Amino acid sequence: MIIGLIGFGKVSQNLVNLIKSEDIKFVTSKESRSQSTSNVIDEFSIDVLPTFRDVAVSSDILISATSPKSSVEVAKKYGKYCNGIYLDLNNISPETTLEINSCVKNMVDGAIIGKIDSNNPMVYISGKSANNLLFLKDFFNIRIISENVGDVARLKLLRSSYTKTITAILIESYEIAQEHNLEDEFFDIISLTEGDDFKDRSLSRINNTLKSSKRKSEELNEVIDCFNEHELIMVKAALDKFILL
Structure with missing residues (x-):
């Protein structure tokens, strides 16, 4: 399984640290990233692809963990290339979540409750494809709220x-x-x-x-x-x- 990461802040870094499995590979890109972010990426054992489009195309799960302001732009720009699950972990409104849902396939609305760099975070998810993420229970707490995108928001x-x-x-x-x-x-x-x-x-x-x-x-x-x-x-x-x- 390939998990793609758009954004490599504390959320993505913690996910890479927590999800340890020989069956899971993380990928990201340094495209348009700052030198400081590129340096952080180099500290982790993950594959770096030329572009975020490449990341989206190759991912079974594409995680957007950027910022509320860029969440829609990221979905429109890269989410359309993802045929797997698109998991948005940004702190966004229900309206923004629904807008993203209209741009991507297999949207899952997610939220990390509490400290984003916790050793055992609680992650709430909703969406019709949410059941496909239950394997993450092996790595941290995860709870499905409903099949309705926007409920977690x-x-x-x-x-x-x-x-x-x-x-x-x-x-x-x-x-x-x-x-x-x-x-x-x-x-x-x-x-x-x-x-x-x-x-x-x-x-x-x-x-x-x-x-x-x-x-x-x-x-x-x-x-x-x-x-x-x-x-x-x-x-x-x-x-x-x-x-x-």
Whole structure:
């Protein structure tokens, strides 16, 4: 089996590290790649083909793990040459997922939940061809949601809606606790019900959000655009908070 990779960031690198089998070969290309990306590719034992079209044609599974902005362009440019499964692992909206589905054969909508460089990631997939990817259970956690392309994208947005709204409330409460010199006690009292590691998890979440508030605001805007028939009162309040950070 040949697995082709379009994009060679942390997602692709981790997949190569996790999927170890004599029956599976990875291929990619350095076409239009930066020197730094080319250097990273050289560190891995995978075949490098002249073009991404060659990668698409030769692949039984073609994985797009590039960026949300380029996901449609990649599908239109290379996905049409893939006769195997086209697995999109980009963080994209349901609408974008459906647009990609119209450009490729055998589309599978995928999402890595949690850290993308985890040793045992959870990957959610949906699509009529999703069953053909169950062999990946030998290498990491994988769960089929449905045969409907776009369901995983919707779940990603719903998860984002929940986690980012909770984070906004956490930041706001923490700011008030700091004003009253009660930050340690704030974490202690919530840890009684949320677990001993609540403080570490919370500080990590707060710091991550402060560093990437613009991107997280964009993700909340995606939630609002996708589910605009709903009030989304808390999501909109969280967005207001992130804009002020």
